[in-house]
Amino acid sequence: MVRALLPLGAALLGATAVLAADIPTCSLNKKCPEEAPCCSQYNQCGVGAYCLGGCDPRMSFSLDSCVPAPVCQDKVYKMDSLDRYKDISEYLGDPSKADWVGQGEPLVYDGNVLLTMPAKSVGTVLATTTYMWYGKVKARMKTSRGAGVVTAFILFSDVKDEIDYEFVGVDLQTAQTNYYFQGIPDYVNGGNITIEGANSYDEFHDYEIEWTPDEIKWIVDGKLGRTKKRSETWNATSNQWGFPQTPSRVQISIWPGGADTNAKGTVDWAGGAIDWNSEEIKHFGYYFATFAEVSVECYKTDSAPGTHKGVSYYYNNIAGTNDTVVDSDKPTVLKSFAGTGTDMDKGDGTSGDASQSSSVNTIPGGGSNQVPGGSNPGSGSGSGTGGSGSTGTSGSSACAASGFSQHCDDESSGGGGGGNNSNNGARGVDRTLGASAFAVIVGIAGLLLL
Ligand SMILES: *[C@@H]1O[C@H](CO)[C@@H](O)[C@H](O)[C@H]1NC(C)=O
Ligand SMILES: *[C@@H]1O[C@H](CO)[C@@H](O)[C@H](O)[C@H]1NC(C)=O
Ligand SMILES: *[C@@H]1O[C@H](CO)[C@@H](O)[C@H](O)[C@H]1NC(C)=O
Numbered sequence: 074m075v076r077a078l079l080p081l082g083a084a085l086l087g088a089t090a091v092l093a094a095d096i097p098t099c100s101l102n103k104k105c106p107e108e109a110p111c112c113s114q115y116n117q118c119g120v121g122a123y124c125l126g127g128c129d130p131r132m133s134f135s136l137d138s139c140v141p142a143p144v145c146q147d148k149v150y151k152m153d154s155l156d157r158y159k160d161i162s163e164y165l166g167d168p169s170k171a172d173w174v175g176q177g178e179p180l181v182y183d184g185n186v187l188l189t190m191p192a193k194s195v196g197t198v199l200a201t202t203t204y205m206w207y208g209k210v211k212a213r214m215k216t217s218r219g220a221g222v223v224t225a226f227i228l229f230s231d232v233k234d235e236i237d238y239e240f241v242g243v244d245l246q247t248a249q250t251n252y253y254f255q256g257i258p259d260y261v262n263g264g265n266i267t268i269e270g271a272n273s274y275d276e277f278h279d280y281e282i283e284w285t286p287d288e289i290k291w292i293v294d295g296k297l298g299r300t301k302k303r304s305e306t307w308n309a310t311s312n313q314w315g316f317p318q319t320p321s322r323v324q325i326s327i328w329p330g331g332a333d334t335n336a337k338g339t340v341d342w343a344g345g346a347i348d349w350n351s352e353e354i355k356h357f358g359y360y361f362a363t364f365a366e367v368s369v370e371c372y373k374t375d376s377a378p379g380t381h382k383g384v385s386y387y388y389n390n391i392a393g394t395n396d397t398v399v400d401s402d403k404p405t406v407l408k409s410f411a412g413t414g415t416d417m418d419k420g421d422g423t424s425g426d427a428s429q430s431s432s433v434n435t436i437p438g439g440g441s442n443q444v445p446g447g448s449n450p451g452s453g454s455g456s457g458t459g460g461s462g463s464t465g466t467s468g469s470s471a472c473a474a475s476g477f478s479q480h481c482d483d484e485s486s487g488g489g490g491g492g493n494n495s496n497n498g499a500r501g502v503d504r505t506l507g508a509s510a511f512a513v514i515v516g517i518a519g520l521l522l523l
């Protein structure tokens with residue numbers, strides 16, 4: 074049976090072979106090498122941003138290769154500006170400097186944040202800079218629409234626990250829900266919730282996840298849509314609960330499930346091939362999902378699991394279960410992109426350090442770019458400078474798999490260029506971005522489903 078819906082984490086294993094042959098890959102059985110010790114969310118090894126959000130300690134060179142993760146903060150993220158957003162090439166781990174970190178083209182329109190997906194791009198993904206260890210998270214949002222267009226609002230941990238809302242653009246009446254333990258694909262975890270009212274595209278709806286050590290509740294517009302209890306998830310083979318239990322970032326995204334580089338199962342699940350000449354693209358220049366507000370309420374408890382008393386979380390055991398998470402006072406900020414969890418002060422921003430990291434990758438999805446001495450390659454806000462070039466992707470055949478590459482833009486500018494829609498000039502940004510998260514996803518699904 075063809076599996077259409079892959080867990081984000083599992084979907085990525087092996088992708089790098091296709092997308093970035095020059096970057097070492099990592100898995101549970103193949104940890105990163107000492108010189109590039111951090112295993113990113115996308116299962117590639119590097120330093121710098123590879124060691125920040127998404128870094129998997131189980132697959133990294135050592136447990137402390139990843140930088141400790143900022144603890145939960147109660148917060149209402151009013152999505153009306155990008156002042157608190159940084160591209161991953163501009164963020165060194167200090168959550169006081171940014172609420173969201175991401176890749177792609179977010180922009181502000183009409184008092185909301187749009188996550189956009191221009192023609193033949195891989196979309197946009199944003200993640201919170203702090204982690205939630207149980208608690209409540211709510212997004213007030215409108216999904217995108219159209220065949221092959223996927224909108225997602227998920228919790229995702231560094232050991233790849235995952236709690237999802239996913240929306241496919243051909244079914245605007247359904248919120249698909251799912252969960253995974255450590256990225257292990259399980260075919261029976263899904264569940265659908267019917268969206269009342271007109272649909273998920275035209276109106277804002279509130280999508281909420283209430284997560285405790287004992288259960289997950291998915292609540293839509295204040296109405297309980299689904300409950301999953303931990304007690305229902307015992308895995309007798311592995312002798313543990315197959316239940317999400319580790320600190321997670323909130324991730325919101327739009328991505329092309331129906332890109333022609335994807336496996337048929339994924340394309341089918343996403344509602345068919347994506348149309349890069351759709352009304353949406355002609356009129357606006359991109360597909361988009363709209364976010365008005367995201368709010369996080371940390372879990373209230375005095376003892377682990379689920380606390381947020383300290384500065385950061387780290388794992389003290391490769392098991393990656395909730396009893397291996399430590400709520401600690403360890404710092405979370407790198408001095409430069411040359412740093413790692415075991416050498417956080419490496420590089421001081423002067424050019425002399427560049428040689429030390431000369432052949433090591435520093436920005437996941439950015440190909441084999443280097444960040445000399447930690448100087449910031451990104452100039453503008455959210456301008457997608459994450460990969461100084463397309464070095465990470467050799468497949469010239471697929472625009473979608475090589476990120477926001479300039480020539481794909483050129484091809485589509487005839488169709489999409491007109492719909493400028495006065496979005497703060499953000500359409501004018503340089504779209505050159507190396508293989509991003511979603512490029513990797515797009516590339517991988519095929520491999521897994523062969
Ligand atoms: C959820 O709905 C989609 C159609 O939107 C369908 O393809 C899928 O099989 C449903 N999943 C479950 C678990 O019922
Ligand atoms: C139970 O755990 C084993 C070992 O990790 C895994 O292979 C299997 O898929 C799990 N079963 C379920 C239903 O998640
Ligand atoms: C998390 O930890 C608590 C206390 O250590 C334990 O009772 C609970 O079963 C754990 N939850 C999961 C999902 O493993």
Ligand SMILES: *[C@@H]1O[C@H](CO)[C@@H](O)[C@H](O)[C@H]1NC(C)=O
Nearest residue numbers: 491492493494495496497498
């Ligand atoms: C695009 O937006 C800019 C700035 O908002 C505006 O000056 C320009 O006229 C717009 N172009 C089109 C084709 O709408």
